[in-house]
């Protein structure tokens with residue numbers, strides 16, 4: 681049913697060259713926040729599933745990723761969609777000229793954009809912390825693009841537990857500084873998920889290898905701080921160049937909240953070793969610009 685590791689590695693290798701395929705996919709689908717490589721990978725993965733699948737899509741925005749799952753999964757598949765559908769400042773600005781624009785919610789825009797796939801969609805509108813409780817069916821794929829706040833990290837265990845052995849967890853924002861909790865969580869769960877590889881700028885792909893029963897009540901927000909940073913450093917050590925730098929920015933985001941005394945050392949490491957990476961520098965500047973709001977986010 682699931683593509684083998686070899687097939688997934690092939691998709692990962694092909695992704696950077698797949699620009700014409702991606703241009704065609706993008707023409708048919710609404711805006712998504714994914715890079716070209718990530719669009720190619722998701723589409724290729726879903727297109728190779730040999731039987732109807734159950735996918736949980738955590739964070740859909742205006743439906744760009746919903747449409748990829750809707751179109752590329754086999755007939756009879758179910759896409760469980762989770763979102764608040766409430767604007768932040770950026771989406772209110774970006775979508776203001778859409779004929780279905782509403783000042784509070786972008787739900788109408790998502791609904792229009794995903795209408796061709798409505799037979800596959802199982803909608804879960806509202807705060808994921810509440811809506812996740814309604815679903816317990818086993819999952820083939822959990823696609824995670826929602827953990828921009830620590831309050832959501834423990835709820836991920838509900839979805840990981842539902843993923844079948846051999847099924848996949850796709851972390852869209854593994855390398856992004858706004859999702860640091862995922863980095864140490866997945867490192868903590870290394871005996872339960874095999875890392876297959878990473879795609880594009882931000883996505884990491886895992887295959888579930890063991891039941892999570894033994895760790896299902898771990899509280900990822902109260903792990904000892906030293907343990908959290910050890911787990912983080914182990915993740916960073918796997919990567920070189922800009923991916924290591926991006927994870928260090930993510931680690932800095934976490935340090936600002938839970939270990940401010942580490943901030944200076946992490947910042948100087950990033951500036952010394954990654955100032956040649958425009959993406960790392962951009963992420964660092966973005967984090968520094970939003971630093972004053974982090975207290976509120978936490």
Ligand SMILES: C[S@@+](CC[C@H](N)C(=O)[O-])C[C@H]1O[C@@H](n2cnc3c(N)ncnc32)[C@H](O)[C@@H]1O
Pocket residue numbers: 711712713714738739740741742743744745762763764765766806807808809825826832
């Ligand atoms: C980065 S966007 C998803 C982007 C989409 N996957 C794409 O590529 O176009 C993250 C989404 O998570 C949703 N979200 C954030 N916190 C949430 C929560 N607590 N419950 C439900 N949805 C939430 C936001 O409304 C937003 O649409």
